[in-house]
Amino acid sequence: MTDLILLPGLLNDARLWAQQCTDLADQARVRVIPTYSHDNIADLAQAVLDQAPPTFALAGLSMGGYVSMEILRRAPERVERVAFVSTTARPDLPEQTERRHVLMEMASSGALDRILPTVLASMVPPINAQGRVADLFYAMAAAVGVDGFLRQQSAIIGRPDSRPGLAALRCPAVVIVGRDDTLTPPERAEEMADLIAGAKLVKIADCGHLSAIEQPHAVSAALSMWLQG
Numbered sequence: 001m002t003d004l005i006l007l008p009g010l011l012n013d014a015r016l017w018a019q020q021c022t023d024l025a026d027q028a029r030v031r032v033i034p035t036y037s038h039d040n041i042a043d044l045a046q047a048v049l050d051q052a053p054p055t056f057a058l059a060g061l062s063m064g065g066y067v068s069m070e071i072l073r074r075a076p077e078r079v080e081r082v083a084f085v086s087t088t089a090r091p092d093l094p095e096q097t098e099r100r101h102v103l104m105e106m107a108s109s110g111a112l113d114r115i116l117p118t119v120l121a122s123m124v125p126p127i128n129a130q131g132r133v134a135d136l137f138y139a140m141a142a143a144v145g146v147d148g149f150l151r152q153q154s155a156i157i158g159r160p161d162s163r164p165g166l167a168a169l170r171c172p173a174v175v176i177v178g179r180d181d182t183l184t185p186p187e188r189a190e191e192m193a194d195l196i197a198g199a200k201l202v203k204i205a206d207c208g209h210l211s212a213i214e215q216p217h218a219v220s221a222a223l224s225m226w227l228q229g
Contacts, residue, residue, distance in 0.1 A: 001027070001029055002028040003028065003031070003052070004029065004056065004058075004227070005033055005048060005052055005056050005059070006020065006021070006030060006032045006033075006059050006064070007032075007048065007060035007061070007065075007067050007068060008032065008034065008061060008064050009035070009061045009062030009064050009065075009087075009209075009210075010062060010149075011116075011119065011137070011140060011141040012210075013032075013034060013143045013144060014032035014034070015139070015140055016032075016210070016212050017212055019216035020212060020223060023223075024224060024227065033048050036144050036148030036151055036152050039150070039155055040155050040158055041067055041159045044067045045070035045071045045074055046074070052078070055080050056080060057079070057083075058071060058072075058079050058081070059223060060087065061087065061210075062085070062087050062184065063087075063152060064087070066156065066162070068082060068084065069084075069162040069165070070159075070162075073165055076168075076169070080172075082171055083173070083175075083176060083222075083226055084174070085177075085212065086177060086181055086211050087184050087189075088188040088189075088191075088192070089161070089166055089188075089191070090188065090191075091159055092156060092157050092159065097157050100153045100157055103119070104149075104150055104154075107150060108146065110146075112149060116137075116141055117129075120134060122182070122183060123183055123209040125206075125208050128208060128210070128214050133210060133213055133214055136213055163191070163195060166195035166196050167196070172229060173196045174200040174202060174222060174223075174225075175189045175193040175201050175202070176189070176202045176204065176211060177189035178203075178204050178207030178208050178214065179203050179205050179206070179207060180206065180207055181207070181209045181211070182208070183209045184209065186203055189203070204222075
């Protein structure tokens with residue numbers, strides 16, 4: 001049975017992937033590794049490699065995708081297949097970095113709770129910015145905490161441009177994106193899929209950036225097909 005490593009995104013913990021862990025349990029030994037333990041992508045990638053089995057399938061959402069790309073740069077021979085979910089291969093733009101610094105300053109001054117609604121609104125369409133998705137997002141954000149948030153934002157700001165390396169990928173790949181994702185929109189997913197030889201592109205309707213919890217069964221179905229090759 002395949003070992004599958006799942007990597008969460010910004011302000012997410014293992015609960016982001018809870019439904020996928022259940023849905024894919026008969027196809028893979030699934031493990032979620034957090035992405036808020038270090039303040040740079042390189043150390044986060046190495047932490048995953050240190051905990052992972054010799055070879056494994058890898059899926060990362062958003063920031064988890066950035067870490068996945070660094071893992072592939074460091075140890076491509078260990079990754080049997082890769083899934084990029086709600087992510088981009090591009091580096092941060094200056095205006096994005098500036099916004100991150102503002103949020104980091106607010107969080108450092110004790111205002112993390114105040115900025116969370118704004119962060120959530122940037123991730124999901126209004127229909128998903130309440131109820132189950134919102135409750136889970138706020139719970140995960142509380143668990144990640146201010147220090148984890150600051151480490152994650154520093155890592156995201158410092159990530160490299162991963163586009164040049166995508167053409168070298170030789171493992172089976174799928175790129176999954178919500179049709180209503182405005183943070184890493186469908187055209188970013190299309191760009192990645194075009195750069196990776198043989199990559200499958202999956203667009204999910206009625207879904208923003210937090211696809212694994214907005215449309216969990218659709219994401220599970222796409223990952224299931226990917227695991228089956």
